[in-house]
């Protein structure tokens with residue numbers, strides 16, 4: 001059974017009496033244990049919506065989302081999940097180590113483990129020198145880094161990352177990429193969303209392409225390239241989305 | 257249980273690190289301190305003045321601290337999206353709400369105690385150690401502040417930041433005017449207006465119940481029965497506010 005799974009997952013945002021925005025429409029997604037799975041899609045295609053539904057930040061309009069077979073409100077399941085939100089915001093009056101300490105305590109980690117992990121993680125994201133700085137004084141990339149560290153504080157089995165490299169410098173991007181591959185070697189499952197095609201190409205085992213809330217294509221890169229007769233990921237991305245838009249415009253053309 | 261406590265502690269820590277609440281507390285202390293500047297009064301009048309001004313300052317600035325403290329606690333976390341990092345942790349949403357309530361109560365308590373110590377110190381300095389009536393007044397102010405905080409907390413679970421602050425202040429003001437409201441209601445002629453006003457009167461917590469300082473300052477006594485009854489009244493409304501908060505936060509999409 002897939003470790004992350006959505007069935008006909010749908011989210012409609014209700015903005016007014018008659019105004020409904022489709023966030024996600026009947027999405028069936030399966031992420032297998034131990035793989036790195038990338039969600040791609042234009043802005044507003046539903047990537048963040050999908051991740052938020054999995055984590056119980058939003059509630060589905062219909063359909064269901066499960067992690068390790070558990071619904072998003074399961075406390076025990078969350079013990080094994082790490083999450084990095086898009087454009088992370090944290091308690092800006094805390095320092096990096098204090099932030100990690102606070103989150104560690106919410107996972108009920110013991111003092112020894114916590115101390116050791118904080119050291120390791122700060123080393124890993126290269127924020128050792130900024131130990132005494134409150135997050136208010138962090139740069140955008142530093143926030144992204146501490147966010148990544150925070151998402152790893154419980155040594156999660158499943159890592160859900162919403163655009164983990166947005167805001168990072170080229171070296172930070174490369175380090176993150178290597179980190180993800182290392183985590184995969186340790187047997188972790190990673191679900192990420194990204195706009196960086198080259199990055200996705202290099203780390204992801206399988207991908208999904210979202211557009212306007214629909215899941216257009218999912219599979220391995222090679223498989224999809226063959227299926228759509230695409231040369232590379234960019235070509236594939238453009239092809240799937242253009243095909244969908246053309247079909248959509250044909251449909252609306254017929255009705256009007 | 258431990259996690260609720262951690263949430264509360266973090267909320268309290270935030271209030272210490274942010275300057276806003278400090279500044280309000282300092283204002284309160286300045287006002288209390290300034291009340292003894294009226295040295296042209298007779299000793300007895302001066303004491304009345306100190307009590308009157310100090311009670312009012314502790315109540316008013318305490319209300320500001322309660323409202324802003326509670327505003328940061330839930331509305332602020334939703335607005336700044338730090339709440340994402342809490343709801344995705346292994347902690348129930350209800351525990352977050354109760355933890356926040358602990359935190360806000362702690363903020364209110366500590367600021368209240370600091371202002372109170374300053375005030376009592378002033379009384380002792382004026383060779384008029386506080387009697388039990390002064391303590392009754394302070395006790396009721398404290399419960400009023402907790403109630404104000406829990407209402408802002410509850411509003412935060414289903415309204416936006418800006419709307420919350422407007423509602424909180426509206427309720428604070430109206431809650432102090434309810435006794436005038438009662439008179440107006442009696443005189444109302446239109447049955448619908450009367451009905452609506454009556455409903456508003458019962459729904460809005462009557463903060464004026466907690467106000468016994470006018471009596472205490474002029475030397476009247478208030479029975480423990482009344483104090484106990486009013487505290488129960490406060491706890492009842494606080495529980496209602498907490499239930500509302502628990503109910504809405506459980507379903508809140510963030």
Ligand SMILES: Nc1ncnc2c1ncn2[C@@H]1O[C@H](COP(=O)(O)OP(=O)(O)OP(=O)(O)O)[C@@H](O)[C@H]1O
Pocket residue numbers: 013014015021022023041042043044045046047048049050086
């Ligand atoms: N809280 C909300 N209220 C109303 N509409 C929303 C809300 N959040 C998202 N949407 C809408 O849902 C759609 C999908 O948004 P989502 O944030 O999931 O996109 P995304 O794929 O993450 O985009 P990006 O690449 O820009 O991060 C968009 O049309 C967006 O306008």
Ligand SMILES: [Mg+2]
Pocket residue numbers: 047048049086162
């Ligand atoms: Mg997004």
